[in-house]
Amino acid sequence: MAITMADYKGTVKADWCPGCGNYAQLTAIPMALSQLGISPENAVIVSGIGCSSNMPEYMKAYGFHGIHGRSLPAAQAIKWTNRDLTVVAYGGDGDGFNEGTQHFYHCARRNSDITYIVSDNQIFGLTTGQASPTSRIGMKTKTTPDGNIEPPINPLSMALSAGATFVAREFSGDVKHMQETIKKGIQHKGFSFIDVFSPCVTYNKDNTYEFFRDRVYRLEDEKHDTSDLIAAFRKAEEWGDRIPTGILYEREATIISDIDPTLKENLIKSPIKKLVPEDIEEFL
Amino acid sequence: MDRNEVIVRVGGAAGEGVQSAGLIIAKVFSRNGLHAVTYNYYQSIIRGGQSWYQIRASKNPVKSQGDDLDILIALNRDTLERHTNPNINEGGASSLKGVAIYDSSIGNFNKYEGVKYCEIPLSQIAQKYSKNTLLKNTVAIGAVFGHLAMDFEILAGVIRDQFGGKGQIAELNVDAARDGYNYFAEKYGKADKVLNTSKTSYYLISGGESAGLGAVRNGLKAYFGYPMTPASSIIHYLASHSKKFDVFVKITEDEISAINMAIGANYAGIRAMTGSSGGGFALMTEAVGMAAEMEIPIVIYEAQRAGPSTGLPTKTEQGDLLQVIGASQGDFPKAVFTPRNVKETYYMAGEALNIAEKYQMPVFLMVDLYLAEHYETVDDFELDPDIERGEFANSDEKDYKRYEFTVNGISKRALPGTKNLMHNEDSDEHDEKGDVVSDAVTDPEIRNRIMEKRMRKMETYMKELTPTPTYRMDDAEYAVIQWGSTQGVVEEAVDALRNKGIKAGAIEINKPFPVNPDIKNLVKGKKKVIFVENNYTGQLRRIISSEIQVTGTLVRKYDGECFYPGALASELEKVIKER
Numbered sequence: 094m095a096i097t098m099a100d101y102k103g104t105v106k107a108d109w110c111p112g113c114g115n116y117a118q119l120t121a122i123p124m125a126l127s128q129l130g131i132s133p134e135n136a137v138i139v140s141g142i143g144c145s146s147n148m149p150e151y152m153k154a155y156g157f158h159g160i161h162g163r164s165l166p167a168a169q170a171i172k173w174t175n176r177d178l179t180v181v182a183y184g185g186d187g188d189g190f191n192e193g194t195q196h197f198y199h200c201a202r203r204n205s206d207i208t209y210i211v212s213d214n215q216i217f218g219l220t221t222g223q224a225s226p227t228s229r230i231g232m233k234t235k236t237t238p239d240g241n242i243e244p245p246i247n248p249l250s251m252a253l254s255a256g257a258t259f260v261a262r263e264f265s266g267d268v269k270h271m272q273e274t275i276k277k278g279i280q281h282k283g284f285s286f287i288d289v290f291s292p293c294v295t296y297n298k299d300n301t302y303e304f305f306r307d308r309v310y311r312l313e314d315e316k317h318d319t320s321d322l323i324a325a326f327r328k329a330e331e332w333g334d335r336i337p338t339g340i341l342y343e344r345e346a347t348i349i350s351d352i353d354p355t356l357k358e359n360l361i362k363s364p365i366k367k368l369v370p371e372d373i374e375e376f377l
Numbered sequence: 378m379d380r381n382e383v384i385v386r387v388g389g390a391a392g393e394g395v396q397s398a399g400l401i402i403a404k405v406f407s408r409n410g411l412h413a414v415t416y417n418y419y420q421s422i423i424r425g426g427q428s429w430y431q432i433r434a435s436k437n438p439v440k441s442q443g444d445d446l447d448i449l450i451a452l453n454r455d456t457l458e459r460h461t462n463p464n465i466n467e468g469g470a471s472s473l474k475g476v477a478i479y480d481s482s483i484g485n486f487n488k489y490e491g492v493k494y495c496e497i498p499l500s501q502i503a504q505k506y507s508k509n510t511l512l513k514n515t516v517a518i519g520a521v522f523g524h525l526a527m528d529f530e531i532l533a534g535v536i537r538d539q540f541g542g543k544g545q546i547a548e549l550n551v552d553a554a555r556d557g558y559n560y561f562a563e564k565y566g567k568a569d570k571v572l573n574t575s576k577t578s579y580y581l582i583s584g585g586e587s588a589g590l591g592a593v594r595n596g597l598k599a600y601f602g603y604p605m606t607p608a609s610s611i612i613h614y615l616a617s618h619s620k621k622f623d624v625f626v627k628i629t630e631d632e633i634s635a636i637n638m639a640i641g642a643n644y645a646g647i648r649a650m651t652g653s654s655g656g657g658f659a660l661m662t663e664a665v666g667m668a669a670e671m672e673i674p675i676v677i678y679e680a681q682r683a684g685p686s687t688g689l690p691t692k693t694e695q696g697d698l699l700q701v702i703g704a705s706q707g708d709f710p711k712a713v714f715t716p717r718n719v720k721e722t723y724y725m726a727g728e729a730l731n732i733a734e735k736y737q738m739p740v741f742l743m744v745d746l747y748l749a750e751h752y753e754t755v756d757d758f759e760l761d762p763d764i765e766r767g768e769f770a771n772s773d774e775k776d777y778k779r780y781e782f783t784v785n786g787i788s789k790r791a792l793p794g795t796k797n798l799m800h801n802e803d804s805d806e807h808d809e810k811g812d813v814v815s816d817a818v819t820d821p822e823i824r825n826r827i828m829e830k831r832m833r834k835m836e837t838y839m840k841e842l843t844p845t846p847t848y849r850m851d852d853a854e855y856a857v858i859q860w861g862s863t864q865g866v867v868e869e870a871v872d873a874l875r876n877k878g879i880k881a882g883a884i885e886i887n888k889p890f891p892v893n894p895d896i897k898n899l900v901k902g903k904k905k906v907i908f909v910e911n912n913y914t915g916q917l918r919r920i921i922s923s924e925i926q927v928t929g930t931l932v933r934k935y936d937g938e939c940f941y942p943g944a945l946a947s948e949l950e951k952v953i954k955e956r
Contacts, residue, residue, distance in 0.1 A: 104812075105812055105813075108816060132796075133799050134772075134793070134794060134795060134796045134797070134798070134799055135793075135794055137645075137793045139641075142804070147813070147816070149801050149803075150801050150803065150812065150813050153799050154799055155793035155794075155799055155800070155801075156799075156800070156801030156802065156803070156811075157641070157644060157671075157801075157802055158801060158802065158803040158804055158805065158813075159637065159640075159664075159667055159671075159804055160637075160663055160664060160667050160804050163633060163634075163637045163664065165634075166629070166633070166634040166635075166637035166638045166641065167637045167638065167640060167641030167644070168641065169638060169641070170599070170601070170637075170638035170639070170640075170641030170642040170645070170649070171641045171642070171644060171645040171793065173599070173625065173627075173642070174598075174599070174641070174642045174645035174646060174647050174649075175645045175646065175793065175794060177794060178645070178793055178794055195630050195631065195634075196630065196633075196634055198630075199629075199630040199634070353625065354620050355619050355620065355623055355624060355625040355626075356625060360598055360599065360625060360642075360647055361645065361646050361647055361792075361794075363598070363623055365596045365598070365762070365764075366593055366596075366622045366623050366624070367760075367761075367762065368590075368593065368594050368758075368760040368761075368762075369760065370760065372590075372621070372622075372760075373580060373590065373758060373760070376580040376581055376582045376586075376755075377407075377408070377578050377579075377580060377581075
């Protein structure tokens with residue numbers, strides 16, 4: 094029987110604010126998974142802490158809702174342990190680009206075979222509106238009453254510089270497009286990173302649906318070469334009247350199980366080593 | 378050598394090959410059927426400074442690095458003067474009363490009584506074979522066994538193994554050792570009394586290696602870590618054996634990643650561990666509580682060194698007990714193991730994996746630098762696995778609830794990939810099914826029930842707590858309470874007290890948390906209770922006195938060095954005789 098979106102429907106109703114960008118991802122992720130024929134028992138959604146990180150509670154799949162900033166270490170280990178699983182890590186910009194920064198960088202460097210989707214709303218939502226690592230300069234929040242003075246980080250440039258092999262950007266205002274990119278990300282062998290503009294309708298009055306709708310365009314509509322790293326950097330740094338969405342960069346590369354002999358077999362299925370006297374001869 | 382044991386010390390600067398020389402000597406003893414214990418005194422420096430390596434060996438079981446120094450190999454003048462000076466200040470180590478072996482080129486130095494100075498042209502002999510100055514160590518090692526008149530061929534075998542078989546380098550080392558062996562025997566003669574040896578050969582293994590091996594025996598499939606002394610010996614062992622044992626070893630970007638990965642791997646269904654010393658473990662703290670809340674098994678190897686902070690990176694201490702017991706916010710079930718010796722570390726590593734899976738809770742395997750890095754001889758290891766994985770649900774399970782409120786507190790796990798049992802494991806408080814109860818409507822009733830369910834696992838675990846081990850407690854009037862690696866030295870101090878007619882015994886804590894109430898019975902009627910701890914505040918005493926109201930006098934050491942049996946016996950005697 095074909096897998097459908099309904100197979101992923103959870104019993105708990107999402108309690109994000111009405112209009113929250115996360116609802117788009119709650120549609121796009123199960124759509125992508127089901128269209129790829131992945132059954133819910135083989136999908137693991139891993140998250141940290143934040144509004145968006147509540148995602149695993151609202152889907153019927155295997156959910157791992159861990160601690161702030163630490164979704165990627167758990168997600169990588171789950172995939173290394175059982176490569177038959179499809180592992181999607183999901184979380185916010187606060188979770189991923191503050192406490193999670195070095196996991197993000199190293200996960201990209203390792204080309205770990207998971208998909209990482211960030212609901213990037215340029216604000217802390219669950220803690221009721223403080224500046225995040227992607228908040229723009231000048232943004233007034235509870236922690237920056239006179240305006241944010243720290244420049245935002247650029248997650249796409251960071252991913253590219255870390256050696257990520259699949260880097261994309263999406264917008265919650267275009268679920269269909271996002272869902273196609275997520276499908277490609279899941280199919281990509283290695284680390285796929287998708288940064289999603291996901292407006293926070295309650296605490297971010299700057300980066301609204303209108304803000305993005307007026308600016309975003311699709312990379313595939315232009316002559317963008319996704320195998321060109323320098324072109325990808327240029328697109329990652331493009332900001333202002335025009336903001337690109339879609340796949341910025343994609344290349345093939347080895348993953349750890351191609352190289353590490355202990356991962357040659359699926360770890361969960363490889364037999365347990367039984368010690369024999371020869372194994373301890375070296376101590377004699 | 379009327380003690381029918383020998384204590385050899387090799388001293389020099391870091392980079393002079395002190396440790397490898399010491400290990401060769403220890404291995405020669407173990408292959409001669411002698412029990413041995415080593416101790417590595419070193420500094421946080423790669424070249425220079427002052428380090429030494431001590432080996433104690435005997436036909437009879439030895440339990441600690443011992444006191445009376447019989448033979449010293451001094452690789453430089455500083456070592457020669459320092460270790461022959463009766464006012465030696467090396468954290469309790471004795472000065473030499475015996476044979477000093479050193480290079481003729483060492484020049485003028487202060488001489489002390491009770492030392493037999495045996496100068497040997499070590500460098501000159503070594504130069505016959507190679508320009509590598511480290512070869513003089515091999516000559517000195519040869520001299521030690523010439524003095525002890527032990528079978529040269531056993532030494533030659535150890536050297537060949539050390540230098541990779543029968544190649545040219547191995548053979549010139551064997552020749553250099555033979556020269557040292559003969560030179561000593563001819564010029565200074567052999568020792569008055571020959572050590573008894575036997576045909577048995579013992580395993581010589583460190584605590585770190587033993588922990589790794591014991592975990593592999595019981596199904597370890599992955600280890601995630603970050604380098605930190607003294608938790609590196611287990612990583613080095615597992616990394617160098619990963620292909621042989623099919624254990625996936627990953628050195629991560631930080632300790633936070635290491636523990637979250639290990640928890641992720643356990644969640645997905647394999648046995649995975651992480652480990653560090655106090656500083657790195659501090660970073661892991663938050664994830665310990667996560668594992669407890671999500672009820673995912675995790676074993677953490679915690680190797681203590683002298684703190685606080687960076688402290689003394691290459692020195693031993695038992696200063697992390699409260700840190701480990703108190704790690705992470707909130708109340709949750711956990712178990713702390715503190716193996717007392719290298720052999721016990723092997724079995725406890727396997728037991729920790731079982732308990733963690735059975736109870737789906739964090740289990741700590743705590744050692745210290747002394748235990749992790751010193752070598753002991755072990756007669757035998759049980760190699761057959763002893764695995765208990767706990768309960769898992771199958772895909773045909775009806776009405777599956779991940780955190781079902783059971784009587785014993787344990788609920789069946791369902792691994793990702795299992796049909797029909799999809800659920801969410803959450804660090805937020807949740808109900809039986811795993812649905813969060815902390816967001817929209819906090820439910821105090823459910824909160825109580827899930828909290829009580831988790832804590833019931835602790836009650837269930839308490840029922841299978843093994844009795845607290847004891848030593849010579851049957852007729853003891855004085856109870857000495859120790860924990861972890863101080864077992865050997867405490868038992869030897871107890872023996873020394875017994876020889877003086879003082880009826881002492883030891884209570885040996887290898888599972889300090891949860892506190893075993895049987896300790897209360899063990900101290901009943903004793904004239905005095907004394908805690909021996911390698912820390913400043915008596916951390917075990919603080920836990921035991923608060924949990925079961927057993928307390929006593931504290932004998933402590935916090936200079937970064939281990940206890941020595943003679944000095945400890947004197948201190949215990951003083952405490953016992955105090956009114």
